[in-house]
Amino acid sequence: MSDSPQWFDEEAGPVVRPYALIRGRTRSSGDTFDLVATVRAIGDPPGELGPEQQLILRAARSPISVADLAVELDLPVGVVRVLLGDMRDHGLISVSSSSAGGTRANERILKEVINGLRAL
Amino acid sequence: MDSVLSEDPVALKILVAGGFGVGKTTLVGSISEIKPLRTEEVLSDRGIGVDDLDGVEAKNTTTVAMDFGRITIREGLVVYLFGTPGQERFWFMWDELSHGALGAVVIADTRRLTDCFPSLDYFEQRGTPFVVAVNCFDGAAQHSVDDVRIALDLDDNVPVMLCDVRRRTSAKEVMITLVEHSLRTLTSAN
Numbered sequence: 499m500s501d502s503p504q505w506f507d508e509e510a511g512p513v514v515r516p517y518a519l520i521r522g523r524t525r526s527s528g529d530t531f532d533l534v535a536t537v538r539a540i541g542d543p544p545g546e547l548g549p550e551q552q553l554i555l556r557a558a559r560s561p562i563s564v565a566d567l568a569v570e571l572d573l574p575v576g577v578v579r580v581l582l583g584d585m586r587d588h589g590l591i592s593v594s595s596s597s598a599g600g601t602r603a604n605e606r607i608l609k610e611v612i613n614g615l616r617a618l
Numbered sequence: 619m620d621s622v623l624s625e626d627p628v629a630l631k632i633l634v635a636g637g638f639g640v641g642k643t644t645l646v647g648s649i650s651e652i653k654p655l656r657t658e659e660v661l662s663d664r665g666i667g668v669d670d671l672d673g674v675e676a677k678n679t680t681t682v683a684m685d686f687g688r689i690t691i692r693e694g695l696v697v698y699l700f701g702t703p704g705q706e707r708f709w710f711m712w713d714e715l716s717h718g719a720l721g722a723v724v725i726a727d728t729r730r731l732t733d734c735f736p737s738l739d740y741f742e743q744r745g746t747p748f749v750v751a752v753n754c755f756d757g758a759a760q761h762s763v764d765d766v767r768i769a770l771d772l773d774d775n776v777p778v779m780l781c782d783v784r785r786r787t788s789a790k791e792v793m794i795t796l797v798e799h800s801l802r803t804l805t806s807a808n
Contacts (some may be wrong), residue, residue: 500648532718534629534698561627565655565686565698574656600620607628607695608720608801614691615794618786 528583528593533565533575537582543590550581551590558591572599627694629742632796633715634685634701635741636725641753641783642701643685645725648789650687650699653717655675657682657711682711689793697793712740721747721800723792728761729754731769738770749777751792775802 539558547555548570557570568578585591634642646652664706685701700715716722722741726734734750741748750765763778772778777795781788 500695531698533715534631534696536626536629563629563698564686564697569653569655569686572656576657605801605805607630608797608804610695611630611697612794612797612801614695615689615697615790615797616789618689 513559526580526583526586528579528581531564531579531582531593534563537564538562538592538594539590540592541589551585554578554581554585555590564593565595626698628776630695630697631715631719631767632697632699632793633712633719633722633746634699634725635712635722635734635737637727637730637737639757640725640727640730640733642725643779645723645751645753645789645792646685646687646699646701648783648786649793650689652685652687653743653745655684655686655700657684658728684711709740716741716744721749721796721803723796724748726750726766726770726805727755729755733767735768738772747803749779749792749796749799751779751781751783754780755782773794775799 504559538561539555568575687699689697724737
């Protein structure tokens with residue numbers, strides 16, 4: 499495998515599959531992370547982290563959503579979830595899904611959103 | 619209520635759905651900073667027979683790029699827009715996206731009205747609040763909102779509006795209409 503991934507075509511993406519990063523796994527404790535769940539870095543990073551994990555820690559110094567992380571790392575969401583699941587298990591990050599979606603969408607928030615959209 | 623002011627940001631999801639090429643990407647881009655979000659998904663049974671996998675049997679995942687936009691209302695309150703792939707074979711993604719979603723915009727093109735039927739059915743079944751935005755393409759014959767409502771057999775309470783997804787003000791109106799509709803749905807349920 500070369501350092502610069504060759505692209506098969508737009509559809510297929512790089513020949514070096516992203517799942518190589520997570521040793522072929524497609525599942526971890528991070529499976530259920532919502533796309534808009536908030537990720538933040540906690541604890542001290544150990545020395546031997548991979549580049550993707552380091553990028554995640556850097557990006558999550560301030561709260562960031564799972565989807566934003568995937569965009570930032572240019573990796574499929576599934577891959578990012580596996581990475582995040584591992585990192586949470588190792589106490590490197592916290593993932594809060596309590597802010598995910600409508601469960602907290604109360605009247606006041608929605609009115610605030612409407613006013614905010616009007617002001618755009 | 620005050621818990622909302624805790625340090626965790628409030629993130630709201632809005633889905634943008636509709637047939638292929640109807641203007642989902644344009645709508646998301648008109649109102650937010652748009653980025654492609656890559657998902658790599660295992661093909662569901664729905665994809666069998668739709669995706670021609672002959673000769674590529676090893677390929678059982680497919681890369682799907684979703685339109686992803688973010689509108690920051692204020693610090694700690696963000697609206698995320700997800701342009702969902704319109705084809706039925708991607709419904710397994712919709713299940714995740716629509717979970718906890720504030721609501722959905724279904725974009726319709728009156729020249730291909732049937733294209734938005736699957737989206738309408740989906741959100742009706744899930745009970746997700748949605749609005750129908752009729753994208754008025756250049757020179758596209760204008761139909762009245764009432765005609766579209768009848769053609770789509772929509773409930774009276776579902777907002778139907780004409781829009782031009784390329785225009786920010788129009789995209790804004792669509793989003794505001796949706797959130798107002800979600801708010802009405804929320805308050806009438808309580």
